[in-house]
Amino acid sequence: xxxxxxxxxxxxQLESGATISPFVWATxxxxxxxxxEMDIVPGGFTxxxxxxxxxxxxxxxxxxxxxxxxxxxxxxxxxDAKYPDRPTLIGDPxxxxxxxxxxxxxxxxxxxxxxxxxxxxxRDRSLKVDxxxxxxxxxxxxxxxxxxxxxxxxxxxxxxxxxxxxxxxTLRENRWFGGDEPNYVDHRLLACFLWLxxxxxxxxxxxxxxxxxxxxxxxxxYGGLGRHPGLSDIFGLEQRPGDPDLFDRSPRxxxxxxxxxxxxxxxxxxxxxxxxxx
Amino acid sequence: xxxxxxxxxxxxQLESGATISPFVWATxxxxxxxxxEMDIVPGGFTxxxxxxxxxxxxxxxxxxxxxxxxxxxxxxxxxDAKYPDRPTLIGDPxxxxxxxxxxxxxxxxxxxxxxxxxxxxxRDRSLKVDxxxxxxxxxxxxxxxxxxxxxxxxxxxxxxxxxxxxxxxTLRENRWFGGDEPNYVDHRLLACFLWLxxxxxxxxxxxxxxxxxxxxxxxxxYGGLGRHPGLSDIFGLEQRPGDPDLFDRSPRxxxxxxxxxxxxxxxxxxxxxxxxxx
Numbered sequence: 001x002x003x004x005x006x007x008x009x010x011x012x013q014l015e016s017g018a019t020i021s022p023f024v025w026a027t028x029x030x031x032x033x034x035x036x037e038m039d040i041v042p043g044g045f046t047x048x049x050x051x052x053x054x055x056x057x058x059x060x061x062x063x064x065x066x067x068x069x070x071x072x073x074x075x076x077x078x079x080d081a082k083y084p085d086r087p088t089l090i091g092d093p094x095x096x097x098x099x100x101x102x103x104x105x106x107x108x109x110x111x112x113x114x115x116x117x118x119x120x121x122x123r124d125r126s127l128k129v130d131x132x133x134x135x136x137x138x139x140x141x142x143x144x145x146x147x148x149x150x151x152x153x154x155x156x157x158x159x160x161x162x163x164x165x166x167x168x169x170t171l172r173e174n175r176w177f178g179g180d181e182p183n184y185v186d187h188r189l190l191a192c193f194l195w196l197x198x199x200x201x202x203x204x205x206x207x208x209x210x211x212x213x214x215x216x217x218x219x220x221x222y223g224g225l226g227r228h229p230g231l232s233d234i235f236g237l238e239q240r241p242g243d244p245d246l247f248d249r250s251p252r253x254x255x256x257x258x259x260x261x262x263x264x265x266x267x268x269x270x271x272x273x274x275x276x277x278x
Numbered sequence: 279x280x281x282x283x284x285x286x287x288x289x290x291q292l293e294s295g296a297t298i299s300p301f302v303w304a305t306x307x308x309x310x311x312x313x314x315e316m317d318i319v320p321g322g323f324t325x326x327x328x329x330x331x332x333x334x335x336x337x338x339x340x341x342x343x344x345x346x347x348x349x350x351x352x353x354x355x356x357x358d359a360k361y362p363d364r365p366t367l368i369g370d371p372x373x374x375x376x377x378x379x380x381x382x383x384x385x386x387x388x389x390x391x392x393x394x395x396x397x398x399x400x401r402d403r404s405l406k407v408d409x410x411x412x413x414x415x416x417x418x419x420x421x422x423x424x425x426x427x428x429x430x431x432x433x434x435x436x437x438x439x440x441x442x443x444x445x446x447x448t449l450r451e452n453r454w455f456g457g458d459e460p461n462y463v464d465h466r467l468l469a470c471f472l473w474l475x476x477x478x479x480x481x482x483x484x485x486x487x488x489x490x491x492x493x494x495x496x497x498x499x500y501g502g503l504g505r506h507p508g509l510s511d512i513f514g515l516e517q518r519p520g521d522p523d524l525f526d527r528s529p530r531x532x533x534x535x536x537x538x539x540x541x542x543x544x545x546x547x548x549x550x551x552x553x554x555x556x
Binding site for chain 1: 327332333334335336348349351352369370371372373374375376377378379380381382383385386411414415418419444445447448451452454455456457458459461463534535537538539540541544545548550551552553554
């Protein structure tokens, strides 16, 4: 059992002390879900190998009673295996493939596109000692200087928000991806929005976005891990003339999510699809 | 316990006897997964209320020892609740939200677009008694006569195939969405491809599509439910000059799916992102 109910977490931080990495955010939520306190080892990208005694170039890493565990997925699996009597993170072998699919979708749909909007503040908010590394590594990853990458972001942000409708659809029908309680699927996805809040210097979502309920509940979890004072408000994006709707204000009830409980439940749809349109 | 290990399934069929509905396909796979035989009540869209004694306008419906259960999701939940000692379909409360997300993605990405390519053969292959209903209801749903809807499909099919890369990514890393064994997530998704095979009069995927391994294993499940002689070959789409690649032949190893097991596992990426590109 973790000594004093505490697990040591090697963090990856911004100047504000907030976490810059979605993977570390996911691990913070996972540790909170298992009911442990965190002993946080601070620091940024520079000197990870020194801080960890050569154990890893990447974070998160945890130390639990002297045992090192690397990698956000491996940490979650370790916590479930070591502490099966505490709340479960990954309750079925199907959850990892499903979470990988949904998280990959979120990265392709929003995290990657948001990085092209926020990479300059991502660098500006990083530890001073990290500025040079972040500037050159992210320019390498994205293929241009950071100041050029963000040009035109005001035209991209509305479409990124509009493209999140699949996520809104699932969360209209379900309180959490975990069902009645959050699980590691929620943590993986919430971690992307916590990363967003850590680095965004202008809002990404409308104030009345339907995702807000899930996000607010998610940011409040485990003593309010997502209420770190270094985080920015992700809400407040305004739709300008010519912008797409930031979210669908009248989503069609989707056939996949309707349940057939007998003729009364399908009569309206039947009338619509058999209407004489001549 | 189902008498003689058999559950009665009200099918929704094409003239070939193959199933036209992805929801009924999902139920067939679910019943097979639970190890039951099926007593199939044949028929198409016409006369469902008569065949079911007014119980439902939509299929699937099952009768198990005199108990009627409607709706593909509700049937799967019923089978798990009634027969907990048989292989599990939905092993965790997180699986339904995740499956709904992934299935909604597949409908938006492929099932809907494929319907615009195959709606004429969908009608032509339906029972003769259903032709008029299918013609008018699908024209209502899709907003044009079926012959007009499919125009230009040869230009759409390559892009639909290209858009399935997220699915390929998950299945490169995992044998099934269920993990080592299929579960109801696989059934929901496989059912869409069984629907495709039931109605496609020209191939939708390349012969060497990476999805083929999962699809072939999925079509073979439970005594080869997906090998009905009425099904068409979904493979054989050829890339024409100017078409997008039908799938990604050199997918980038994606950061989300890489595991950090120490510095040796990340050294190559580190070298790439810190390379001096001047």
